Amino acid sequence: MPLVGSLLFCKDCGNLLARKPSTTSTIHCHICDASNNNIWPTYVVTQSKPGAFPSSLENKRSAGGIQEIDWAAAADTWPTTSQPCPECNHPEMFFREMQLRSADEGSTVFYRCAKCSHMYKADN
Incomplete structure (x- = not known):
């Protein structure tokens, strides 16, 4: 044929x-x-099984390679900075810097007040 x-x-x-x-x-x-x-x-009509096109992200999730972080609990181990809290004006805050956007853009900094636990983020 x-x-x-x-x-x-x-x-x-x-x-x-x-x-x-x-x-x-x-x-x-x-x-x-x-x-x-x-x-x-x-x-042409084609059909595929759900597992025909494996996702590397899905494979990491199912294998336990991606972990969710409890930010509030983990913040006590973050480094500190002398930036004042916008809520209570406490002079010290915990901070964590992460690259959440594309590599050619700035990083995101997460802040948590050492006194009142107010949290916010700033994009660099």
Whole structure:
């Protein structure tokens, strides 16, 4: 059979034939000069299983490679800075810097007040 999936091969020599519009009834093989019926499908329906295209992110999640962080609990271990809290004006805050946006943009700094635990972020 010259049609395999969505590929059409010459019935005489097996050469892969160039696609022609459905209005053209025959396709001429440029290798063996055979005339082949134009039986290209006008559309192709494909189906795939959910696992056919694995996601590296999904694989990391299922393997436990991605962990959610409890920011409030972990903030006590962050370094401190002498920036005043906008809520209580306490002179010291914990901070954590992370690259959340694309690499060519600045980082995001998370702050937590050492006194009132007010949290906010600033984009650099």
